[in-house]
Amino acid sequence: MKKELPLFLLAFCIIISAFSQEKVEKDYWYTSPDNNGYISIQKIDSKNENSVSTTINTTVRAKFDNEILNFNLSTINDGDKMVSPTNIMFDGIMDSNMKHVSFKGNRIKMDRKNASYWYFDGDFKNEMETDPDFKSITRAKHNATLKFPDRTIPTFNLWAIIPNLPFERSGTFIFNALDETKLYVKKGQTVNYLGQYKTNIKGEQIVLHKFVHQGKGMLPAYFWVNDNRELVQVLLDNQYTFTLSTKEDALQTKTMVAAVNNE
Numbered sequence: 001m002k003k004e005l006p007l008f009l010l011a012f013c014i015i016i017s018a019f020s021q022e023k024v025e026k027d028y029w030y031t032s033p034d035n036n037g038y039i040s041i042q043k044i045d046s047k048n049e050n051s052v053s054t055t056i057n058t059t060v061r062a063k064f065d066n067e068i069l070n071f072n073l074s075t076i077n078d079g080d081k082m083v084s085p086t087n088i089m090f091d092g093i094m095d096s097n098m099k100h101v102s103f104k105g106n107r108i109k110m111d112r113k114n115a116s117y118w119y120f121d122g123d124f125k126n127e128m129e130t131d132p133d134f135k136s137i138t139r140a141k142h143n144a145t146l147k148f149p150d151r152t153i154p155t156f157n158l159w160a161i162i163p164n165l166p167f168e169r170s171g172t173f174i175f176n177a178l179d180e181t182k183l184y185v186k187k188g189q190t191v192n193y194l195g196q197y198k199t200n201i202k203g204e205q206i207v208l209h210k211f212v213h214q215g216k217g218m219l220p221a222y223f224w225v226n227d228n229r230e231l232v233q234v235l236l237d238n239q240y241t242f243t244l245s246t247k248e249d250a251l252q253t254k255t256m257v258a259a260v261n262n263e
Helices: 004-019 155-164 247-251 254-261
Strands: 022-032 035-047 052-064 067-078 085-093 101-110 116-123 143-148 152-154 172-179 184-201 204-214 221-225 231-236 240-244
Touching: 022 247, 035 155, 035 240, 035 247, 052 155, 067 152, 067 155, 085 152, 152 155, 155 172, 155 184, 155 204, 155 221, 155 231, 184 221, 184 231
Parallel strands: 152 172
Antiparallel strands: 022 035, 022 240, 035 052, 052 067, 067 085, 085 101, 101 116, 116 143, 172 184, 184 204, 204 221, 221 231, 231 240
């Protein structure tokens, strides 16, 4: 019995090690003086002996002009680069002319060119559109199998991705943006590093690293990151500034957003 005990302990340790997983969670909350609402980004890095994955949970409660954005978005991504999602879940609205949307998507396979095949199930917009080069394979009222090009991600995932990009002007981050409610792919999106700039944050002048996101048919979006790799400020549509804040301050705007939703 004494001889068997070390073997038992060894087997037990191997099992525990196989199921052990290291998780690092970071939460960021952003508020805007131009917008009665908030945006929160939760990033969870999970590591074990065999794999690395990153979960990005995004909550948006905000109004842009007459458009209400009130949704929860979650993606699970292979690796820590966050350019290869395996699962997408969406619940809410991004367009005042559309009904509530709720669906989940799972990547079912990838081809030799790293394009991915996805199965979506839920109440997404029926008239789905895809890039002309990537037609849907089948169409149905509440489910669809689609083919997406490599590096297709929801645009809001940039809030978690950009802080990890190099502070160098020589490289360009290239991706394809997924419109979550219409499952439409906008190809050829870019993010470039612009250098260090003095920026006014809550009345204080500080030096931050500045990035720009550009794409066809959109106004540039600007992102400011500090030396600690934290996204500090974002400018959308040349008029909506979101600044790193606290959960308490962000949730104070919840009542205002709820009032907007009832208009």
